[in-house]
Amino acid sequence: MQIEEILAAASVIPVLEVAELDQAAPLARALAAGGLRVVELTLRTDCALDALKAMQDAAPDLIVGMGTVRTGGDIEESLAAGAAFLVSPGASLSLLTAFADSGAASLPGVATASEAMSAAALGFKALKFFPAEPAGGLSYLKALAGPLPDIVFCPTGSISAEKAPDYLALANVACVGGSWIATKQAIAKGDWTGIEDNARRAAKMA
16 A cells, blocks of 8 residues: 555554553554554564564554654564554655665655655655644644645644644644554553544544
């Protein structure tokens, strides 16, 4: 799938940190049961690559991407683990080149107009806006819509359930990323019912 197709299948993309491998399968089932189709698992824990496969096995219809991708090695390992798409917190020239060379559906992270223009010049017209709230939030994205009408964003970073609908209402926002759907604390406690409920509310924001 192309990144545009993946974003079109999403409303809110939960940003997930799985610390223990046995959390992956029930987490995936809870998110899928809540109606979400796209999730981002972060490459921040030792079990992240194995967790990605476990999530896919537990919920085959779930589109599972790998986030916090920072190097060419991260790209290779994530794709070998079966990542459907890749997300980065930032976008160095070397990383953008590695994304392009990989042929994978990729969502590079940007925080400024200059970074967005640099990524777009290399063919990336769908970008992660991160960290969304600290970097200017709604007003910043509104300001980018005029001069950069061909670029769409997935804002991520300190976006709450209350703020998400305002972001989704913007013409240049394809979807939003949110960690509130399945926080580290909720995952650690195994609160799968609460996570499913959050996922269901997020899915209705489309």
